[in-house]
Amino acid sequence: MGAGAATAAATGSGTTVRLPLASAEHERAPAPSPRRVYIETYGCQMNISDGELMAGILERRGYAVAETPGQADVVLVNTCAIREHAERRVLGRVSQLNGLKRDNPDLVIGVTGCMAQRMGDTLLERAPYVDLVMGPDGYRELPERLDALAEPGRRLSVLSLDPAENYEGLEQRRTSRISAWVPIQRGCDHRCTFCIVPYVRGPEKNRRPEEVLAEIRGIAAGGVTEVTLLGQTVNSYARGDWNFARLLAGVACIPGIRRVRFTSPHPNDVTPELVAVMASEPAVCEQLHLPAQSGNNRTLKRMLRRYTVESFLERVEMVREAIPDIALSTDIICAFPGETRSDFEDTLDLLRTVRFDDVYTYRYSPREGTPATRMPAHWFIEDGEAAARLRELIEVARAVQTEINRSEVGRVEEVLVEKEARGPGQMLGRTRRGKVVAFSAPTSLEGAYATVELTGTSGATFTGRRLANGSQPPEPT
Numbered sequence: 352m353g354a355g356a357a358t359a360a361a362t363g364s365g366t367t368v369r370l371p372l373a374s375a376e377h378e379r380a381p382a383p384s385p386r387r388v389y390i391e392t393y394g395c396q397m398n399i400s401d402g403e404l405m406a407g408i409l410e411r412r413g414y415a416v417a418e419t420p421g422q423a424d425v426v427l428v429n430t431c432a433i434r435e436h437a438e439r440r441v442l443g444r445v446s447q448l449n450g451l452k453r454d455n456p457d458l459v460i461g462v463t464g465c466m467a468q469r470m471g472d473t474l475l476e477r478a479p480y481v482d483l484v485m486g487p488d489g490y491r492e493l494p495e496r497l498d499a500l501a502e503p504g505r506r507l508s509v510l511s512l513d514p515a516e517n518y519e520g521l522e523q524r525r526t527s528r529i530s531a532w533v534p535i536q537r538g539c540d541h542r543c544t545f546c547i548v549p550y551v552r553g554p555e556k557n558r559r560p561e562e563v564l565a566e567i568r569g570i571a572a573g574g575v576t577e578v579t580l581l582g583q584t585v586n587s588y589a590r591g592d593w594n595f596a597r598l599l600a601g602v603a604c605i606p607g608i609r610r611v612r613f614t615s616p617h618p619n620d621v622t623p624e625l626v627a628v629m630a631s632e633p634a635v636c637e638q639l640h641l642p643a644q645s646g647n648n649r650t651l652k653r654m655l656r657r658y659t660v661e662s663f664l665e666r667v668e669m670v671r672e673a674i675p676d677i678a679l680s681t682d683i684i685c686a687f688p689g690e691t692r693s694d695f696e697d698t699l700d701l702l703r704t705v706r707f708d709d710v711y712t713y714r715y716s717p718r719e720g721t722p723a724t725r726m727p728a729h730w731f732i733e734d735g736e737a738a739a740r741l742r743e744l745i746e747v748a749r750a751v752q753t754e755i756n757r758s759e760v761g762r763v764e765e766v767l768v769e770k771e772a773r774g775p776g777q778m779l780g781r782t783r784r785g786k787v788v789a790f791s792a793p794t795s796l797e798g799a800y801a802t803v804e805l806t807g808t809s810g811a812t813f814t815g816r817r818l819a820n821g822s823q824p825p826e827p828t
């Protein structure tokens with residue numbers, strides 16, 4: 352998994368679902384307004400995808416998606432438990448949302464996702480205005496649970512982990528017409544000692560390949576050309592005689608799909624077969640996020656990452672040999688308990704050796720319930736030193752990134768145009784290698800592919816110049 356915890360809001364555009372009317376008499380009766388739900392998501396892409404799943408489940412049961420919490424009958428805060436500060440932020444947000452109950456006493460406030468699973472009933476005790484606490488395996492029954500809350504004074508927690516629940520047969524309410532995130536797996540069978548995910552999302556559960564392929568055919572028919580396959584250790588996917596390499600090849604061949612990405616792979620499951628598919632299928636993008644977490648073997652062992660620096664470097668070499676132009680990114684945690692200064696320098700060396708295009712940097716943050724919190728007290732690194740290591744880590748990562756990106760100025764790239772940039776008349780897009788480019792283009796180009804020359808870089812992102820050729824956004828079929 353990527354240890355990242357970016358924040359995003361997954362909300363919809365306010366679709367009204369009309370229920371079929373059974374008779375002329377019913378036709379004369381005013382249609383009841385649908386209940387409206389607002390879903391606010393924090394955390395990783397898997398969580399954003401879960402927000403879309405809940406919206407899809409509720410929409411099929413007659414709910415409309417509200418644009419703001421103030422317009423909603425039900426507000427769901429879909430949470431992340433990776434970092435303590437993310438949880439603190441959610442608690443603050445939920446207390447703020449409680450203010451809405453003054454005008455709308457029937458408002459239901461629910462907390463879903465990893466933090467809900469981790470805190471459970473404690474959350475109901477700490478936040479008496481929260482009506483529903485639901486972990487990531489409870490969403491199938493979300494409409495029934497919300498119905499049950501109609502009983503005055505009722506509050507509910509739904510926290511059982513279901514080793515079979517992978518939400519097969521249920522579709523997400525997709526909000527992007529440009530790019531789709533498709534979960535193929537939930538949960539994780541690893542036990543990295545810093546990570547809460549296996550305890551809040553349960554063991555690995557893989558979706559049926561036929562269903563994944565059918566869903567992506569539908570996505571392509573709707574005009575979306577880019578998909579990202581999602582899983583906690585996405586490349587350990589296995590179902591019957593399908594492994595991840597076979598599934599990736601199957602997705603890459605779907606007509607209309609021009610770009611396929613996947614995240615996050617585990618380094619141990621980067622196999623020659625997978626690399627061969629990545630190298631041979633034109634739709635698979637030249638981009639790989641490969642979480643290293645540390646560049647020191649003792650630290651990796653304490654993290655229970657199950658690989659060594661040497662075996663990680665072998666994977667990098669195998670991938671670069673097959674796909675020389677690949678852009679690599681990684682996650683690094685510094686100041687893990689027991690990390691010495693010299694261990695930390697090994698991590699800096701790893702960054703200089705591999706030269707990642709992007710590094711998501713984190714300072715170790717203890718999560719209650721994870722094995723790392725039980726390590727000897729004297730292993731824990733003092734705040735000032737931990738902060739200094741993080742600064743140094745960021746500095747080295749950025750220096751490498753800037754060097755790489757400067758060397759890429761002048762390249763001509765195919766860019767998928769995603770959205771308007773801040774600058775007037777500017778659009779933002781992404782290259783196949785995942786680099787972000789801002790360039791002058793009309794908004795009508797959103798969803799289309801443009802050929803863009805990279806003309807400058809801030810270090811992290813690029814500016815570009817659109818060349819004459821390109822394509823129009825695809826029409827849904």
Ligand code: SF4
Nearest residue numbers: 352539541543546548
């Ligand atoms: S336990 Fe390890 S592999 Fe599994 S999600 Fe957490 S960091 Fe990723």
